[in-house]
Amino acid sequence: MTADGVFNAWFSLMTTVSVLLLVSLGLAVVFGLRRVINLAHGEFIMFGAFATLTATRAGVGLWGAILIAVAVTAAFGLVVELTLIRHLYERPADTMLATWGLSLILVQLADLIYGSVTEGIPTPLSSFGVGDYSMSTYNLVLIGVAWTLAALTWLVMRRTRYGLLTRAAAQNPDMAAGLGVNTRRVATWTFAYGAGLAGAAGAVLAPVVGVIPTMGQLYVARSFMAVIVGGPAFLAGTVGASTALGTVENLVSRGYTPVIGQAMLLVAAIVILRFLPQGLTGGRRRGGLV
């Protein structure tokens, strides 16, 4: 294979991995820190995409629209936490059912408002060439945003007061509360932050995928697999799992079809969990996940 061919393959691989990371980050935060299994995660992504679509239709530029979408989705997450999720902490099965209900409602509402087919947002930026291959410049943006958000989340968790309180509340809520941490408020902000990340994923993906009400279904299974395979150290784990699973998906997709690639992602995830029930980072910190 020529050098440009290698680069092209690598670029394609990076794009798949980064998209997987991008759609998984919000879930990783919400699940990793609050143990909330948000089955409406895909719909938060969809929410971000439609918010971007709506803003661009209203005449806002794409980059502005993306920022608006992130803010709106985070605000929506805040509302969902206050009205629904907060009653369901420590009740994983009920949380799944309630967020599933939310997911069904959101899909149907989007369908009623926007219809089941929508015109997309034109992909901005053009392409760049490497040797004989031409690659989308926007994919560079996707890759950049994904890794920037991962780094940002790491910084927030490790370097800010909020991050410290969040990790404290996640490890031992009673002790944290005993030390004067307002665990409820921390939980609310964590959920909103996760929703914002999901919104960001939907927003930056909006120009390259079909913005339709059922788009969440495309991502929800994959992101869950990435987060679960990641294991207890949620951020490092999700990065590692996105890389592993994204590689499987990308290579199989190139060899066969994208659908087989998606299926192999699931198979790989289930096989990994068969032998590493605690996920990739399970050996680091013992203790059950849910």
Place this chain on the structure above:
Amino acid sequence: MNSRSAGLGDLTVATVAGGVLVLVGNLVADFTAFEWTLWAIQVILALSLVLVWGYCGIFSFGQAAVYGIGGYTYGVFALNIAERTGETLSALVVAAVAGAIFAAALGYFMFYGNLSNVYVAIATLATALVLFAIVNSTAGSAYRIGDAVLGGYNGMTRIPRITYRWPGGDPATLTRVQFFAVCTCVALVLALALRFAGRRPFGRVAAAVRENETRSSLLGYDVRRHKLWVFTLGGAIAGLAGGLYAAWGRFMSPTVFSLKPAALVVIWTLVGGRFSVGGAFVGVVVVEGLSSALGGPSGDREAIVVGALLILIVLGLRGGVIPTLGRLWRDRLRPAVAAADPGSSFRRKPESRPGRDRLEPADAVSVISSDHGSDAQLGGDFEEAVALGIDTDIDAPVEAAGAGALLEVRGVSKRFGGVTALADVTLQFAARQASCIIGPNGAGKSTLFGLLTGHHPVTAGSILLNGEDITRLGPHRRARLGLGIKMQVPSVYGALTTLENLWLAAYAACGDREAAHRRAGQILARLGLTGAVTSPAGSLAHGQLQWLEIGMVLATEPSVILLDEPTAGMTRDETEQTEQLIARLAGHATVVVVEHDMEFVRRLDAPITVLHMGELFTQGSFDELSRDERVLNIYLGRGAEQPGGTGQPAGRGDAEPG
């Protein structure tokens, strides 16, 4: 009422219901019967979830996906054979088998990978979504199996109806009314079978697995295998329902693998109450009725209705709509009875912790026995035991234990990550004798206990039970070889009755229903828990809970008994009685006690092993050790207290390392 008459009652109800439904099906318009047929098929699907989730606690979101597998399988098979054989009944069988195989394969990875329940839900849902993507992409004539074109997002069309042929006769196709009758009967027969299975050991063990997996495996039940069986059976039922569905609509589309059908199955079951077989019927009719009434003319608001129902149930009506209504009705009707509950000697169970997905006691009783029949029967055995004059005194010799066995630990080490919790420990526990393990916090007691029970794998070394290497065996295999374990925090089936707890323990050992009933009654009497036969174990006071767990261990007739802090939370009286019990047990079995309570250890007067910093520190009698300066130094702190310290020098709650 015993279980046989309960079975007869079920049979009567089912026969009458079946007769009425079939008759009505003949009277209504053809199209109405056609619509009702779908409901009957959906009931069958809901029953598969009642079995999997309600009975066994497997939180499957994938029943609709297995239903889809069944439907497509029926379609492919029927399209290929209908012309040749003139019947499609065999395709229905193949659909059920395909559902079972699919569920078994998925279940193997989930259960043998030890995925926790919530992960099972996610894995099943993800599987459904992947199937959706795959089947969706099979459009085009290239994707065909024999004569059957899969059709991708367009769906598979022209699926044959149910056709049968008597030997030598001509092929005949079921009319709509006949098809309705068949589906109704299948649903009722399955419902009967599930009710029956719920009263049999199969259903009871499923409930045990649902309530407490750890305890079940410590009793010797192979939890993973039982879950796999239940899930596979559920897959067969869902596959059969899918086959019927394909024959009903003569069409299969990939949307059967999408989120809404997956959610619907869960909602039917939730509305009817997930533990209730009858609830499957009510749930389907109520939810389908509601969503067609409120879903708008073209059904475009149906998902909103369904989603709102889910949220409402979770927030307001835990345990299901029908059971909640039933509870309200009972509470209105019989407040006086509840107030006069003579359970004064038992602490009322604190409001069940939100969330832990646990049942209301009332639900639990109704699951395991479906009615009061078998409770009464168990109670009857117990009364019989009392009538026979069996001594209810706890001091009566317990003939429980089998032959004493030698437990041996050879050069065992355990590391958690970089932390060495146990280093090269070699110990022998003599046959038919009590031994104590003591040590300050962090000494490795809990780690050693976890290695002996099979909770953790060893890093190095081996463990022998009666000369047999059990180092690599899982907890249930160890239990079957005669290892009985009592955990530090009592681990019982909180939602099941005391008697059911003991029955499950006895059944694990003897595998005989009647013998287990007798044995449970005897142990119950010995433990002096006679007042609590039908109360949920979760409502027992702490000391009684400890005894119940010890009783469960005894019921399995172990040859080696491991007790982790058996007197934790007991009153002085209870502690004394426990001492006597252990002393008597030691005459029959090897008893290993991990304890903090020095007074207890002193009075037990058994050989003591001291662990310190993960190593074997020293061994000896209490008197020897209480004169040993080094032991006093590590245990009491240098010169802090007088020898033979009376209190509890080290705090309770030996934190696990790591």
